[in-house]
Amino acid sequence: MKICLVAINFIKHNGEGRVNYEIALKALAQGHNVTLIAHKFAEEIKQHPHATVIQLKSSKLPTTILKNFDFYRQTNAWLKKHGSKFDFIQVSGVSASFPADTYTVHFFHDTWLNSPFHPWQLKRNSYGLYQLIYGKLLARRQKKAYQQAKFLIAVSENLRQELIDYGFEPDKVKVINNGVDCQEFSGQNSTTNERKSLGLPSQVPLALFIGDVKLPRKNLDTVLRALTDVPQLHLAVVGRLRGSNYYPQLAVELGIGDRVQFLGFRQDVAAIMQSADFFVLPSRYDTFGMVVLEAMASGLPVVITQNMGVSSLVTRESGFTLPDTEDIPTLTAAMAELTHNPSLRKQMGAAGKAIAKANSWQVMANQYLELLPPPSPSDQSVVEIV
Structure with a gap:
């Protein structure tokens, strides 16, 4: 079968890019002829004998908005010329606006624009204005693109409901949760010396927060107040501060500066997770929250909110799901319970690992490939390549 996959990138170490990467590898492993359109590709995809790589030129334009629109323009032009040659076309996000078979929806900008926690609603500054303009442009593109799709793939049940509430027909919107690498995030316990080597305190209960701390929707301020x-309890925070001292200063003002380690951006997230006792991310809005599934695969109990798409996978046995993102006493109680109850941490960690195993990247990729139409008599038989 001739398949066309369209995305900004097909690479391993990137959230959406990893989704695209796994779908592509699975399609290639099944023997399909796959044409991929993107800026970046993992080398193993570029070198695969069944892959045809269309690597579009990266724009030298100054902003992300302009670069993404240039990519959008190039993909649309290519698909208009060649799209009729394919049996199945899958588009990631709003990488194009074309009558594709499926579009994967990773984020729905219309919902976020109306949130009271959108940067523009919180602070009318240049950053908030940039996010407002960017969001409105992408929301318009999403509406135009998604109306042309046969099916929309939401990465969570929460996101599916958002799309239905917006006006898309329920039968048109399917759910395929994002996956996790259960080998990379294996959850082996680390030693005291390993904690020290990672810049983490030893012999104390340690919670872990991972996210873009510049985004108020990740809700680090509430975690610090609960702490x-x-x-x-000590807290390790992984995420770029981007030159801002707001959160370190807030920690000092709250009298917890000596119990919070700001680690910045890190490549060794799996190792850091192995060193933590539990994971906390009470996000105000996340269509999925891949890092939560990574924490569960690492054997960590999790503290999240109902506003996160991954909440549909988090059971009472594997973590705490908070109904209110601003409820500091309830967040505090959950953090205290996990701090003082090692037995509960162990039980929840084991339950979370089982859930993660059932939601691996392989499971996710299989679900995408099940959307392919049945092969026509003229198609060659497809045999999975191991």
Whole structure:
């Protein structure tokens, strides 16, 4: 079968890029002839004998908005010329606006624009204005593109409901959760010396927060305020501060500066997860939250919110799901319970690992490939290549 996959990138170490990468590898392994359109590709995809790579030129334009629109323009032109040659076309996000078979929806900008926690609603500055303009342009592109799709693939049940509430027919919207690498995030316990080598405190209960701390929707401020009432607990924060001292200064003002380690951007996230006792991310809005599934694969109990798409996978046995993102006492209680109850941490960690195993990248990729139409008599038989 001739398949066309369209995305910004097909690479391993990137959220959406990893989704695209796994779909592509699975399609190639099944023997399909796959044409991929993107800026970046993993080398193993570029070298695959069944892959035809269309590597579009990266724009030298100054902003992300302009670069993405240039990519959008190039993909549309290519698909208009060649799209009729394919049996199946899959587009990631709004990489194009073309009558494709499926579009994967990773983020729905219309919902986020109307959130009280959108940067523009919180602070009317240049950054907020940029996010407002960028969001409105992408929301318009999403509406135009998704109306042309046969099916929309939402990465969570929460996101599916958002699309239905917006006006898309329920039968048109399917759910395929994102996956996780259960080998990379294996959850082996680390030693005290390994904690020290990672810049983490030893012999103390340690919670872990991972996210873009510049985004208010990740809700680090609420975690820091909750931490003030759990005096035995330390917190490691992974994420770029981008030149801002707001959160380190807030930690000092709250009297917890000596219990919070700001680690910045890190490549060794799996190792850091192995060193933590539990994971906390009470996000105000996340269509999925891939890092939560990674924490579960690492054997960590998780503390999240109902506003996260991954909440449909988090059971009572594997973590705490908070109904209110701003409820500091309830967040504090969950953090305190995990701090003082090692047995509960162990039980929840084991339950989370089982859930993660059932949601591996291989499981996700298989679900995408099940959307392919049945082969016509003229198609060659497809045999999976191991």
